[in-house]
Amino acid sequence: MATTFSSLRAWLLSCPIADAEQARRWRFLNAVLLILSVLATLAGSALLLCGARWIGEIGLGTAVIYLVLYMTNHRGAVDLAGFALIWLAMGAVVIASLDPSRELLFAAIVPLMYVIPIVLAGALLSWRAVIAAMITAAGAMIWLYQVGIPQLAPYRAAHPEEIAALTFLLVVVFVAVGSFVAVFNRQLMTERRRDLMQRTTIDEQRAALANLNVGLERRVKDQVTEIVKRAQEVDELNAQLHAKVRARSTELSIALAKLAQRQVRRSHSTGEAPSPSRTRSDPIGPAQAARCRLGPRSGTSTPPR
Numbered sequence: 001m002a003t004t005f006s007s008l009r010a011w012l013l014s015c016p017i018a019d020a021e022q023a024r025r026w027r028f029l030n031a032v033l034l035i036l037s038v039l040a041t042l043a044g045s046a047l048l049l050c051g052a053r054w055i056g057e058i059g060l061g062t063a064v065i066y067l068v069l070y071m072t073n074h075r076g077a078v079d080l081a082g083f084a085l086i087w088l089a090m091g092a093v094v095i096a097s098l099d100p101s102r103e104l105l106f107a108a109i110v111p112l113m114y115v116i117p118i119v120l121a122g123a124l125l126s127w128r129a130v131i132a133a134m135i136t137a138a139g140a141m142i143w144l145y146q147v148g149i150p151q152l153a154p155y156r157a158a159h160p161e162e163i164a165a166l167t168f169l170l171v172v173v174f175v176a177v178g179s180f181v182a183v184f185n186r187q188l189m190t191e192r193r194r195d196l197m198q199r200t201t202i203d204e205q206r207a208a209l210a211n212l213n214v215g216l217e218r219r220v221k222d223q224v225t226e227i228v229k230r231a232q233e234v235d236e237l238n239a240q241l242h243a244k245v246r247a248r249s250t251e252l253s254i255a256l257a258k259l260a261q262r263q264v265r266r267s268h269s270t271g272e273a274p275s276p277s278r279t280r281s282d283p284i285g286p287a288q289a290a291r292c293r294l295g296p297r298s299g300t301s302t303p304p305r
Contacts, residue, residue, distance in 0.1 A: 082124035122181035134178025
């Protein structure tokens with residue numbers, strides 16, 4: 001049961017429109033039509049149960065019309081459903097005013113209900129539609145007070161000036177209300193349009209910034225990859241250089257060892273002691289330096305100068 005109710009509620013309130021402004025109008029009209037449908041159904045059923053068959057049938061017929069408009073709006077035709085609701089309200093005011101079975105006070109007050117379609121036009125449509133609804137409502141009200149309402153016929157004949165003054169006063173009220181609603185609607189639409197443009201600009205800038213960030217991240221990643229690659233190449237070159245240095249050091253050590261062995265063998269073959277300076281790389285000490293300064297050993301001849 002709870003799941004069925006949740007599904008029905010989700011279907012009743014699910015908006016098929018993506019545009020923010022149209023979605024706002026859709027939600028408002030959806031709620032209005034749903035409430036009017038329920039109220040008209042309850043009122044028509046109650047009147048039928050109370051014995052007022054004619055007015056009860058009218059109430060149920062009005063509920064059917066509201067349901068049709070609700071389904072039209074639910075499919076996304078907001079403007080069509082809004083226009084139909086406004087014209088339906090105006091027609092209902094005319095029908096109620098022309099009912100001869102009503103009292104004089106009721107017939108005189110009913111035309112004031114034209115304020116409702118004017119306000120609905122401001123909430124659902126543009127400011128141009130508000131002006132059109134205001135002109136239509138003022139014209140219908142003038143006709144009703146001057147000609148249409150049958151209960152006012154004796155009073156019109158006896159007091160035409162009062163009826164004209166009342167009509168003029170109500171026209172001024174309708175024009176004032178319609179002008180206020182039209183100006184408010186225009187300002188609201190302008191602000192919403194400006195807000196929408198700003199949001200669009202912000203979204204575009206956000207998307208451009210996201211693309212720039214992606215590009216920067218890609219470039220940084222490529223640069224880091226290149227740096228890592230160069231570092232690996234430098235490490236490989238260093239390793240190769242160290243290996244070459246070790247190889248050269250080993251070859252040099254082997255060459256020096258062979259040279260020392262060759263000198264030792266040469267000294268043995270001539271019967272001379274190997275010179276320390278030739279067999280090792282130790283520096284000459286003080287005793288060796290003094291001996292070298294004393295000259296040749298005894299028993300050897302000094303070569304002529």
